[in-house]
Structure formats: structure tokens, C-alpha cells
Amino acid sequence: MTGNEALSADLYQLTMLQGYHQQRMNDIAVFELFVRKLPACRGFLVAAGLEQAVDYLRNLRFTPADLDWLSGTGFFKAEFLQRLRHFRFTGDVHAMPEGTVFFPGEPILRVTAPMPEAQFVESRLINIVHFQTLIASKAARSVLxxxxxxxxxxxxxxxxxxxxxxxxxxxxxxxxxxxxxxxxxxxxxxxxxxxxxxxxxxxxxxxxxxxxxxxxxxxxxxxxxxxxxxxxxxxxxxxxxxxxxxxxxxxxxxxxxxxxxxxxxxxxxxxxxxxxxxxxxxxxxxxxxxxxxxxxxxxxxxxxxxxxxxxxxxxTSEDAPYLDCAYKLQAYAGIPRRKRSEGKATWPGAKQVYRRFDADGLLAGDTVTLVDAPCAGRALLQPVMRDGELVEPLPSLDRIRAHAKNQLEQLPDYLRVLKDARGYPVVISSELHALAETIDREQGLIPGPKSAPARPLS
Structure with a gap:
């Protein structure tokens, strides 16, 4: 962990934190990291980088040198910078184990923490998880x-x-x-x-x-x-x-x-x-x-x-040098939140991904639904951190490698091809559709009578 790790962030993370601090917006937020779409000629992705992401969260600190530099920018009030002396990540993390095959629209990492903490870590988490996922996903194609x-x-x-x-x-x-x-x-x-x-x-x-x-x-x-x-x-x-x-x-x-x-x-x-x-x-x-x-x-x-x-x-992942990766707010203060930007809409609420298999043990389809909604299949997001600490030791790299091998062995033939891979079925549950519609009606984004307010998340 280097002394300037806390500054591996975009300026707007701290300008927003100053706003949250001033308005005392410290309620629990839920953010999820996901990929919007696959690069051309790709049929799947491989999750990677969780170990380094967790290391970042566990060791996140602002050093005196960091705070002195921030003070010199002129953007921040002295009282806010004083609060940053005690800034720590105290939240929860759920994630797909490294080496897990996943698909667009599926959250691979979920952060549940006080809003300032959950917001601030966005840039570095994407930076870590995006890059290793990008490279692992391309490397897997050579392995196959x-x-x-x-x-x-x-x-x-x-x-x-x-x-x-x-x-x-x-x-x-x-x-x-x-x-x-x-x-x-x-x-x-x-x-x-x-x-x-x-x-x-x-x-x-x-x-x-x-x-x-x-x-x-x-x-x-x-x-x-x-x-x-x-x-x-x-x-x-x-x-x-x-x-x-x-x-x-x-x-x-x-x-x-x-x-x-x-x-x-x-x-x-x-x-x-x-x-x-x-x-x-x-x-x-x-x-x-x-x-x-x-x-x-x-x-x-x-x-x-x-x-x-x-x-x-x-x-350099030469043929696909980046993933359309995002880290978005899904709930705040117990209320589901939804982004409706054109081409970048999100599904609200904290979510889980469930995977189904065919008779041969190959991947058959996934369902994305709310964390408390019943669903058949194997839950992919697992608890990793609670109250800022590891739930249990992370697996060794050799264990992760064995998991990735098993995941690749479970790919159906149509996902193994290098070009024109057929789309894998990812279903958005009826519960998520209903919640999104409720929120859209509340905000007057779709016509018709307003539904009952979106229920608080459990």
C-alpha cells in the first residue's frame, strides 16, 4: 500500500464527499459494479482483481501528506479535511469469486456502506477490477x-x-x-x-x-x-x-x-x-x-x-482494450434508486445473480433478481467483507486458478468460439421489472397512476 493510494481517485469523488459531509448524508448506500456489454467477438468475461480490491478497501487511509496536498488545491474546507484524517472503509462487500465466468448486466461486486465510503472508492475499484477482468477474459480465450x-x-x-x-x-x-x-x-x-x-x-x-x-x-x-x-x-x-x-x-x-x-x-x-x-x-x-x-x-x-x-x-488486450464497466448507486437510505440515462439505465436495488446448469453440468442461463427474492439456481455473489473486515481469508491464487479452470470447463460450445459467440441467456426477474416500473411511475417517467412507493430494502 503506497502513501498516495487514497488519491488514486477522481476529484469528483472528494467534491461529492464534501457535499455529503455538509448535508450529513451518511446513510447506507448500495453500489454495484458491472459490465454493460461484451466487446465484439466475445461470449463471456472472467471476474478478476477482487484480492487487490479488498486490499485497497482494508488499507484505505489519507496520510498527512495527502491531506496537505488536498489543502493546497483550494477545493476543500479545513473542517472537511480534518474529517478525512479518520476516513476508513467500514462497509460490506459481496462479490463473485475471482475466476467466475459472468455476463453483461450482472453485478460482480456489491458495496454496502455509509454513502461517503461507498461513493469514494468507485474510481479505484473500477481501475483494479476492470483491468484484471479485461486481461483474464482475453487470456481465457487462449487457454480454450x-x-x-x-x-x-x-x-x-x-x-x-x-x-x-x-x-x-x-x-x-x-x-x-x-x-x-x-x-x-x-x-x-x-x-x-x-x-x-x-x-x-x-x-x-x-x-x-x-x-x-x-x-x-x-x-x-x-x-x-x-x-x-x-x-x-x-x-x-x-x-x-x-x-x-x-x-x-x-x-x-x-x-x-x-x-x-x-x-x-x-x-x-x-x-x-x-x-x-x-x-x-x-x-x-x-x-x-x-x-x-x-x-x-x-x-x-x-x-x-x-x-x-x-x-x-x-x-494491452489489443482487440478489446477496455470494458464498458460501471459502478452505480442502486439504493440509498433503504430506498431503491434507478438511473434512467439514455442507453445507461440501471435496474434498482441490491441484487443477486443465480446460475442454472443443464444435464451435462454446462452453463444454461442466469437470472438477475433482488437479493431477497426467491430464485432457482446457484447464487454467485458471496459475502467477502463485513464491517470493513474479511469474512474469511481469501482463497490462494492456486485455488482461484482451479475455480477458473472449472468455470471454463462448464462453458457450452457456443461460448468457446472466437467470433460471433451466441448470446448467453441472462434474465432480469419480474421482481426487478416491477420495482423499476414503480420507481419510474413515482418519478413521473412513465404515464399512468402512481403505484405504491418503492418498498425499503430489507
């Missing part, structure tokens, strides 16, 4: 496209900042990747780390053969050679020649890496060279602007590639 392959997150250098690179590695591993090339993510989250060599190492030596041998003797337990600096098949042949020289030192060549050109064609040729040279156990690893679409083409070509480094297009 290339089952059984070693997939390594390779994108730190082109991620949009250091935190993004670390969180992308976590999100990809959560979704089923084998590991990351990023040391910081390995240390922080216990993710397996993978690494080979760069072209510069080869170029720095008088010959490719000498570079390979120096690397192998320096890293005898992890000899993965990048063979395409000059000529891919020529590099493969040099790897075979090196293997015979290393035999007396008991140093095996673990793998070779391809990073350019027609990967399928090179892979077939290199595999033949390695096998003919007795390196049948040496793996082929490929990188270079790979994403799920590239994987699909390589799978179709039956390329004999054992693993892939997937970087830029994953860590």
Missing part, C-alpha cells in the same frame, strides 16, 4: 484455443505501466496460463517464471554457436535457445551440434524458441531437424505477436509447438 499447451505471459515491457504488467501476469495465470516472464509477478504472487534469451545475446558473440554454448554453460538447468537471430533452421542445426558437445557435461537442451516468420512452417522444419539429431525431448516454444487468433491458426496447421509466449496483444 490451445488446450494442453504451455502458455507464458510475456508482455511486461509493453504493458501500460509497471502495475499493469504485474497485474496482467496475475490475471493471465488466474485464467489458466502456465506462468510469466515477469520476475516481480513471480515474487509477489508465487507465479512460475519462465525465461529464454534475447537476440542481443546472440549478436554480442562472434558466432551463434558460441553464444549458444556460453548461454548453456551459464544456465545448465534452463537451456532454451533463441534460434532465429540469423537463420531459423540453421540455428536449429547448431543446437543439435551443441547438444553433442554438452553431453559429457550432462547439460540437456531443454527447448528452442522461434520468434519470427511463418511459425507453423518453421516449427515443422525445426522439429524434423531436432528429431533427426536425437533431440526428441527438446521442446519448441514460440513467441512474436501471438494471441488467441494466431493460436487458432497454428492449431489448425498442426504446428508441433509445445508452448507460447503471449505478450503485447494480451497485456
Amino acid at each position: 484455443t490451445a488446450p494442453g499447451k504451455t502458455l507464458v505471459e510475456f508482455g511486461f515491457r509493453r504493458a501500460h505501466g509497471g502495475e499493469a504488467g504485474i497485474f496482467a501476469a496475475r490475471a493471465a495465470y488466474l485464467a489458466g496460463f502456465s506462468g510469466t516472464a515477469t520476475l516481480g509477478a513471480g515474487r509477489r504472487f508465487g507465479i512460475p517464471v519462465f525465461g529464454t534469451m534475447a537476440h542481443s545475446f546472440v549478436q554480442a558473440h562472434p558466432s551463434e554457436s558460441e553464444a549458444f554454448e556460453h548461454f548453456a554453460r551459464a544456465n545448465p538447468g534452463n537451456v532454451v535457445l533463441l534460434i532465429d537471430t540469423y537463420d531459423t533452421e540453421g540455428g536449429a542445426q547448431k543446437a543439435v551440434e551443441l547438444a553433442s558437445r554438452l553431453k559429457s557435461s550432462n547439460i540437456p537442451i531443454k527447448g528452442v524458441r522461434l520468434d519470427s516468420g511463418d511459425l507453423a512452417d518453421h516449427a515443422h522444419k525445426v522439429r524434423r531437424i531436432l528429431d533427426a539429431g536425437g533431440l526428441t525431448g527438446t521442446t519448441l516454444f514460440a513467441s512474436g505477436n501471438i494471441d488467441e487468433y494466431t493460436l487458432a491458426r497454428l492449431q489448425l496447421a498442426e504446428a508441433p509447438i509445445d508452448g507460447y509466449g503471449i505478450g503485447t496483444r494480451l497485456d
